[in-house]
Amino acid sequence: MATYVAPVPQVSADRAEREVRGWTSWITTTDHKRIGIMYMVTTFIFFGLGGAEALMMRLQLGSPNNTLVTPQTYNQLFTMHGTTMVFLFVVPMMAGLANYFVPLMIGARDMAYPRLNALSYWLLLAGGIVFYASIFWNPPEAGWTSYVPLSSSTYTPSGGQDAWIYLVHLTGISSILGAINLYATIANMRARGMSWGRLPLFVWTILTYSVLIIFAMPVIAAAVTMLLTDRHFGTHFFDSTSGGSPLLWQHLFWFFGHPEVYIMVLPGFGVISEILPVFARKPIFGYKAIAASTVAIAFFGFLTWAHHMFTAPIPEAILVFVMISSYLVAVPTGVKILNWVATLWRGTIEFRTPLLFCVGGITIFLIGGLSGVLLATFPIDWQVNETYFLVAHLHFVLMGGAVFTIFAAIYYWFPKITGRMLSEGLGKASFGLMFLGVLSTFLIQHVLGLDGMPRRVYEYDNVGHLKLYNAISTGGSFVLALGVLVTIVNVARSLKVGVAAGPDPWKANTLEWFTASPPPANNFDVVPAIRSAEPMKDIRREVDRRSLDGRDRGAATVPAGNTQVGV
Template structure:
C-alpha cells in the first residue's frame, strides 16, 4: 500500500497542537485561510438555506400567507446572492487556497498577505448584505440579477447595500484569482510540468482566468447602476435615454461565466476524488484538463442566452444558441472521462465517493436541461418559469454543493487531522439526495406547465406539486443537521486521521494530517504521477499518464 508515504521524510508530526485562535486572526498561512473561507462560507450557506426554507414555506400554499409579497421578493433575492457570492464562490476559493500549494509542492500561495486581505473582505461584505434587511424598505428585492429599471424603483438603501456588498465580494474574488493564476503557473515544484499537475489545479486555473476576465465587467455595470441609483444619471433608465439592455449584457458577461467559476473548482475536486476511491487512474487526463480551459474560454461568449426574450436580434440569438450548445462538448468529455474512470474500478463507497457520484449524476440532469434551454424556441417557452429554477438548482446544488460536500468528506481528515464519522456521512448523503430530488425534480414539470418564478402566489392547480417541493426542501434543510453534528463532533473528538487515510497519491497526502506550517520539509519529491493507482507492478516501467492509451486504462493494464 502507500507505506512509502509513512516513511517519507515529510510525514512528520506537527510539533504542537496549533491553537484555534489562529482561525480568528489575520493569518497568512494558506491552510488557515482555506479553512477560514470554508467555515465562513458554510455559515452563509446555512443563512442562505434558512432564507430558502422561508421561501418554500411561503410557496407551500398558493396564497400569500407566511410573509408579505415585498418580504418574499427580498427573501429570494438575498437567498440567491448569499448562495452564489457568499457560499459557492468563496467555498471553491477555500478549497483552492487549502489545496493548491499542497498539490503543487509549494510552501504557500504566491501572495500570502493578499490572500488574507481577500478573505477578510468576505465577512464584512456578508454581514453588510444580511444587515440590509433592517434598513428602510428592506433588502434588495429585484432578484439577484438586479435588472434596472426595477432595481432603481425598489428600496434604494437595500439596493445600494447590495451593490456595495457584491462589489466587495467581487474584489475579493479578483484578488484570489490573481493569487491562484500566479501560484499555479509559477510555483509548481521543479519537474512538475503543467501537464503533470493534478486536475484540480487545471480547474482552478480555468476558473481563475474567468474570474480575472469577467468579474471586472460586473464591477463596471454595478458602478454605473450605483450612479443611476444615487446620482440621477440614466445609463440604464430608458426615461433619460439610457438602455437597460446594456446592463443585462454587462451583468451576464460576468454572471454566465460565474456559473463556471462555481462549477469548475468542483469539476477539479471530483477529478481528484473519483480516481482515489475507484483505485484507478483518471481516464483521459489531458482531455479533462484541456476541456476545463475550453469551458472557460467558450464560457465567455455565451452570455446572451440569458437574454433570448430581451429583444435580442435573431442572428445574435442564433450565435449564442450554437455557442452554448458547443459547451456541452467539453462538459460531456469530462463526464465520460469520470464514468470511464470508475468503470471497472474497485469502488470504495464512502461518503466522499457517494457525493462525488451524486455530483456526476445530478450534474448530468442539470446539464441536459441546460442544453434544452439553450435552444431558443424552447427557452422562450420556459423563460422565467420554474423550469429555469429546476435547471439552475440541478447544476448549482446537484453540481456545486454535492461537489463541495464530496470535497469536504474527502479532505476533512487532511485539514483537521481527524476522521469524519462514516455512517452519519451516509445518512447525510441519503437525506440530501432524497430531499434535493424531491424539492427540485417536480419543478421541471411546474415550469413546463407555465408557473412563473419569483412570485409569492400562484395558480391553485400547482398546489400539490409545490407542497411536494416544500417537503423536499424541509428534508434538505434537515439534512445539514447530521453533517453539522458530524463535522463539529469529529473536529473535536473524531478518530485521529493518519497522513494518508485514502491511500491517495497526490502530494498533500505525503505530509501529516494536518500538514505542518510550511507544508513540506525541504522540497517534496514526486515519486509517482497524481493518478498512478494500480498502474505499475514491481519492476515495471510506468508510462506517464499522458501517454497511456484509453484502452489501457479501461482494461486496467497500464504497463
C-alpha cells in the same frame, strides 16, 4: 505496506506550536491553511443563512394563497437567497478549498502573496457583513440579477440595493485578488518536476476559475458602479427615459453571469476528477482530455451570455449564434462526463461517502445539463422563460456541480484538515437524504414550470395540480435541509471523537497526502521531485520496493513529508 518514519524536524514543530495559540493568531494569520479554514467556515455559515431563506420561501409556497410572508418580504427573500448562495457561498467556498489545497497539492509552502491572501478573506467577510446589515433596514428586493429598472432609484430607493452593490464590489475585489494570487502560485511555485501535464486536475480547474474571475469580475464591477452613479449621482446609463439602455445592464450582467456559472462548477468538476480515481483505484481516464475540456468550457462560456436574454429585443441571427455556442459548451462537458464514467468502469470501487457525493453530483448535474440544452434552444426558452422550469434547471446545475461536489470535498479532505475521519454511517445518511431531497424538491418544478407557474411569485391559486406539486417540493426541501444537518452533526462529532486519520487514509494520489494531517505550518520539510501526475503512487511504490529489497537507505534518499509519514 511499509511504514517509513522520517526524523522529526524540530524547527517546524516549534513554529507550528507557536503559531497555533490564541484567537489573535487567527485574525493576523497569513497561513494559507488557516485562511482556507476561515473561508470555509464563513461561507458555510452563509450557506446556512441562504438555506434558511430558501426554507422560508418554500414554507410560504407550501400551500396555495398562503400568507406567511408579505409579497415584499418574498422579494427580499429570493434576492437575499440567490445573492448569498452565489456570492457568499459557492464562489468563496471554492476559493477556500483552493486556498487550503492548491499549495499543498503543488508542493508549495504557502500562496505567492500571503498578505494579499488574508486581505481577500477579510474583504469577503466585509462584503457579507455590509450585505446582511441591510436586513436591519431594507433588504434588497430586485433579484440576484438586479435588473433595471427594478433596481433603479425610482423603483427601489432603499439602501438595500446599495448594500447589494457594495457586496458585489467587495466580494468582487476579494475574488480578483484571490484569483491573481492563485494564478501566480500555480504558475510559479510548483514542485520540481511538476510540469503542466502533471498538474493535479483540481489545480487545473482552479487555474481556469482564476482566469474566468479575472476576465468576468471587472465587467460586473463596472456595471454596478454605473448602477450606483445612476442611483445617486444623476447619470443615466440604464435609464431609458433619458436615453440610457436597460438592455446594456442585461448584457453587462450576463457577460459576467454566465462565466460565473463556470466559476461555480468547474472547481467542483476538479474535485470529482481527484476523487473518482482514488475510490475506483485506477488512474483517471483521459487526463489530457479532462484538462483540455476545462479550458474549452471556459472559452465557450464567454460566447453564450445572451442565452439569458432570449426574450429581449435582440436580432434572431444573434440568437442562433448564441444557441449554437451554448450547444458547443455541452461537448467538452460531455467529454468530462464520459471520461469520469470510463474512470469508474471496471474499477475496484469503494463506495465511500466522497465517491457517493461525486456520483450523486454528476447525476444531478446531468439532469440540469439536459434541461440546459432545452433552454438553450430559444423557441423552447420562449415558452418556459421565467417559469419554475428555469428554477429547476439552475438548481440542478448548482446542486450537482457545486453543492454536492463541495460536500464530496468536505468528506474527502476533512481528514487532512483536522487529522480525524468523519463517520461513514452519518455521511451515507447525509448523502441519501440530500440526494432524495434534491430530486423531490426540484424535479417536480419542471412540471410546475410547464404548467405555467412563474418564478419569483409569492403565491398561487389552487388550480390544477399546483397545490400538490408545491407541497412535494416544499417537503423535499426539508429532507434536503435535514441531510445538510446530518453532515453538520457529523463534523461536530468527528472534531471531538473522530478516528485519527493519519497522513494518507485514502491511499490517494496527490501531494497533500504526503504531509501530516493536519499539515504543519510550513507544509513540507522536504518536497519530493515529481515524476508523474500521481506522485503519491510513485512514493508508495518506491517505499515498497525498498522494503522488499530489505535495505532501507534512510532519510537521505527517501523523500519524506513531515514528522511521521506512513506511506
